[in-house]
Amino acid sequence: MTADAAFFADLLVHTLSMWWVIVPSIFLGLIVGAIPGFSAANTIIILLPLTLAMDVEVGLIFMVSLYCSSRMGAGIPAILVNIPGTAGAAATPLDGYPMVRQGRGQQALAISFVSSTLGGLITTVVALLAMPLLAQVGYFMHSVEMVVVMLFGISLIASIAAKDTLKGLVAGLFGLMIGSIGADHVYATPRGTMGFLELYDGVPLIPALVGLFAVSEAFLVIEGESILSRHGLERVKSARWAETFEGVGITFRRLWHVIWTSLIGLVIGVIPGAGAAIASFVAYQQSRTFSKTPELYGTGHPEGLIAPESANNGVTSGTLIPLLVIGIPGGATAAIMLVVLQYQNVNVGPRLFIEHPELGYGVFMAMLVTYLLMAFTILPLSRYMSRVTLVSTAYMSPIIIAFTLIGAYVPRDYLFDMYLAFAFGLLGYIARKTGYHVAAILIGVILGPLMEQYMLRALKMSDGDIMVLFSSNIGNTLWVLLIAAIALPYVLQRRRDRRADSVFAEGEG
């Protein structure tokens, strides 16, 4: 069987005929993605007996649909109530939540859905076309290069801290120190664990996410009757379908933005172990760097919402490429898919596309169809979902606390993790009240351990010679790009200021 146009047309029609699997999976994925602690990977594990009993093709379509939709679902609470469903959506509330407070929740959801859908569609098509090439990316990205990729993400702290750099840096570095808790990667020496065995594996991400965002937000919003401003409240009450169409229009007018930020997600997704959190932070940072209006980021700027949502959906297709082409899973969900495929006696790797092209290419076709169906099923719901923001905070806060704290329990089944989430909640509350950005702390907690892991690996290979970080051509190119990315906003700002001064001087003259 050859993979020609007729083959892909047949595959598309066949995948569309599987809508009865895809549509329920979409809704299940949206729900589990929206609840912190319930990732696609957890749900697939819970439903593994069911998945293994399915026909291999149906099982794969079910897992792929669930995976894609859970990624989109994680953005919904991030936008509406400032609570990211997963770490991959941690950059989404930076601009999504301010839009909600202004009463633009419906528009923000539409932007998120459309940019997620477009990001997913674009990267799926690119993945289908460039699969052999993209599969090689993992081979070139070693620990040295990954250190620089991590620094790209960490440099977002400086952007977030634009209002008060010193406070932002303190928050980010404190986060990095918290992220260093746990046994060290070489000799397993416990560090900073305060005697808690539960912290030997490091600080678990979901309790940190739940505490810093959800618990602190719940304690903060009880200060008012509603999370919306007075103007925002009026706007939500009088919102019409036009708000959704406006959000769609805003995203399509920034199509180029969607394309390049989703491609960042695709490339980062291909690297095993990198993941959606890094992709969305890097995409947000790069989006801000090259924006004509960087000062609007963090105030409810559509581009600040498009970038992380496109990128984290770009990761989805990226993580499946190494699994299918070279047999290495790029993330937790891909690893579970590998288990299912092996159980069904399907060998992944290059032979998959020769022996079972309908499965190899079928995975990406399922992704394509899922995103298409998702656009039609979820977009109309944005109007109704945004009305969640009208719920009184006296109801919203306790519900947020009850269901997100229990979400912190799910990944490891430790009651300790719920107390940890509560402690992070208190830390987040103090940070918010005193102007230290919780997102900066979270970036440190997420990226700190990864950064340490890659740096140690590089240093171990070179017997502790720090110059190893500048020993590869790709790494050095990335260093130059990193320095350029950090310096560029200041250079562009200076140029804008100078231009504004000259226009002002001409006006005066």
Add this chain to the structure above:
Amino acid sequence: MTDSPRDDDVPRHAGGDLVIPVLAFGFTLYYFSTIWDSPWTAQVNAVLVGSILFVCLAALAVRIARDRISGRIDFGFAELIAPVGLLGKRAAFAALTLAYLLGLEYAGFTLSTFGFLGASFLLLRGVRRWHIDLGLAAAMALIGYAVFILAFETRFPRGPFEMLMRAVLQ
């Protein structure tokens, strides 16, 4: 821009601004104490990050001291605990949250969620429409039980209610 007389006269209560730096400083010192005798691989990252953090904390301390000397700030905690009128309610809500965590272990998910939601609704909304609030709390707890324990079979803490339901459903 002209500052109002009030802005000139009243210093900002910046005591709360010190909490995160003090926590960061204390934790970093404690962290260093745990890696003192460790191999370099366990130290390198924390020493690097911790050193930069200390530099930033020193710079922040200088800025705060300068603002204090010039009278722009004092070390009051009013901004951290504001609005003061809500302090009792917020403390009670935090206590309820802690009680919820403690109760989960013994009463299980459904009963403790009902207790927490019901008590929190009454605390934050008042007792005027108590029957609606308690009804909503019961509905939320039962929906949680149906979705998470019955449908998803998650290992949420089990208590008397879950045991009873298991016996009934078997």
